[in-house]
Amino acid sequence: MSQTYDAIVVGAGITGASTAYHLKRGGMDKVALFERRRPAAGGTGKSAAIVRQHYSTALLARLTQESIGMFRDMPDEIGADSGYVRSGWCFLVPKPMIAAAGANVELLQSCGIDTRFLEPGEIADRMPWLNPHDVAGVVYEPEGGYADPVRTTEAYVKGFGDIGGSLHVNTPVRALLRAGDSVTGILTDDGPIEAGCVVNAAGPWSKHLAESAEIELDLRSVREQDTVWEARSDRPIPEISISNAVDAIYLRPLGQRRFVVGRGFPKDYIDVDPYNYKETADEDFVSDVQTRLEHRFPPFAGARRIDSYAALYDVTPDWYPFIGPRSGLSGYCDACGGSGHGFKIGAAIGRRLARWISENDVDEDFARLSYDRVAANEPFVGAYGGNRA
Numbered sequence: 043m044s045q046t047y048d049a050i051v052v053g054a055g056i057t058g059a060s061t062a063y064h065l066k067r068g069g070m071d072k073v074a075l076f077e078r079r080r081p082a083a084g085g086t087g088k089s090a091a092i093v094r095q096h097y098s099t100a101l102l103a104r105l106t107q108e109s110i111g112m113f114r115d116m117p118d119e120i121g122a123d124s125g126y127v128r129s130g131w132c133f134l135v136p137k138p139m140i141a142a143a144g145a146n147v148e149l150l151q152s153c154g155i156d157t158r159f160l161e162p163g164e165i166a167d168r169m170p171w172l173n174p175h176d177v178a179g180v181v182y183e184p185e186g187g188y189a190d191p192v193r194t195t196e197a198y199v200k201g202f203g204d205i206g207g208s209l210h211v212n213t214p215v216r217a218l219l220r221a222g223d224s225v226t227g228i229l230t231d232d233g234p235i236e237a238g239c240v241v242n243a244a245g246p247w248s249k250h251l252a253e254s255a256e257i258e259l260d261l262r263s264v265r266e267q268d269t270v271w272e273a274r275s276d277r278p279i280p281e282i283s284i285s286n287a288v289d290a291i292y293l294r295p296l297g298q299r300r301f302v303v304g305r306g307f308p309k310d311y312i313d314v315d316p317y318n319y320k321e322t323a324d325e326d327f328v329s330d331v332q333t334r335l336e337h338r339f340p341p342f343a344g345a346r347r348i349d350s351y352a353a354l355y356d357v358t359p360d361w362y363p364f365i366g367p368r369s370g371l372s373g374y375c376d377a378c379g380g381s382g383h384g385f386k387i388g389a390a391i392g393r394r395l396a397r398w399i400s401e402n403d404v405d406e407d408f409a410r411l412s413y414d415r416v417a418a419n420e421p422f423v424g425a426y427g428g429n430r431a
């Protein structure tokens with residue numbers, strides 16, 4: 043083989059970029075990051091990048107908490123900005139979900155996370171833009187908000203390069219190389235490259251890559267559409283990120299009265315070929331989102347559509363990512379399956395995965411993210427049922 047690395051990370055989305063940076067920063071000598079296009083070319087680049095710690099397990103809540111700290115430290119540590127805005131986040135809860143939301147709030151408070159239900163009077167005062175009909179409760183989280191997914195990823199890629207990491211953009215990995223129960227490297231158009239460990243952080247394309255070395259990966263690739271709107275009226279508009287489970291939409295500010303708006307659960311998840319899918323949004327989707335938006339947030343009446351597009355979610359059976367090594371296969375780690383919520387946890391996942399790989403240092407609950415849970419039939423179970431983590 044022509045070259046040898048201690049570790050090769052495939053895919054420069056948020057997960058791969060953070061993993062590569064932290065492997066190198068943790069002292070690993072030869073680390074390479076391979077990206078078939080450019081950093082953040084996958085789901086990361088199209089992410090709404092809403093940041094909230096509201097999860098059903100302490101594990102995911104803590105991963106977001108850690109990522110927020112990492113976003114904040116980024117200017118000092120790397121000399122680049124993540125675009126994190128602590129705008130606050132709120133969750134509009136319908137009646138059938140109110141008990142589960144209350145249990146989550148209690149869990150999160152016990153983890154030291156600042157979150158609570160707003161009082162009815164506060165809702166009216168703080169949310170003059172909200173139509174409260176059918177909203178049974180509003181969960182509020184001041185540390186939530188949003189970040190810039192492209193800037194965050196580019197920051198880790200820059201940091202990786204600054205400390206001597208080997209970056210290969212426009213370089214697709216064609217296959218993983220395997221000898222018996224070991225992954226031994228990768229194959230590019232320039233030939234084979236050996237590595238002590240290969241991290242599969244190729245997002246929705248991870249399944250294809252894994253299968254090139256006969257590694258099973260139960261991962262769906264589904265199309266996710268988003269829209270961008272500019273509110274016209276001079277009436278008050280939200281300044282915070284919102285997950286609205288009453289009308290199944292989410293939105294977050296983009297600045298200049300613009301907002302990213304997408305559809306939340308429940309909705310249809312359509313499987314697509316990640317190498318060949320429609321990247322523009324469907325007109326019926328756009329008008330459906332507009333109707334839901336104007337109904338719940340009346341100041342958006344007459345909002346101007348600025349953009350609409352489709353990208354991909356890489357979805358696991360329990361909507362928790364697959365991270366880390368697997369039993370019975372050396373030289374290989376999964377780092378995929380963000381399942382539509384993987385941006386906010388991606389930075390912390392990369393840091394923890396790097397420690398797992400280089401120092402075999404891993405917390406018990408993080409180790410549960412291994413693909414081994416599929417064989418053990420031990421999926422994570424979210425409080426809201428369905429596909430909500």
Ligand SMILES: Cc1cc2nc3c(=O)[nH]c(=O)nc-3n(C[C@H](O)[C@H](O)[C@H](O)COP(=O)(O)OP(=O)(O)OC[C@H]3O[C@@H](n4cnc5c(N)ncnc54)[C@H](O)[C@@H]3O)c2cc1C
Pocket residue numbers: 052053054055056057058059076077078079080081082083084085086087088089090091092093213214215216243244245246247248251266267268304353354355377378379380381382383384385386387388
């Ligand atoms: C529209 C949309 C909205 C979202 N909103 C949110 C949100 O509000 N909050 C949140 O937390 N998450 C959100 N997500 C989910 C989140 O963005 C993703 O889970 C996360 O960004 C995935 O990052 P990743 O690095 O794992 O994968 P990706 O970003 O998909 O990166 C994979 C990379 O691998 C590269 N690659 C693929 N194959 C190869 C190969 N063979 N060789 C080399 N490189 C390869 C790709 O080009 C790509 O750059 C959203 C996702 C989408 C699509």
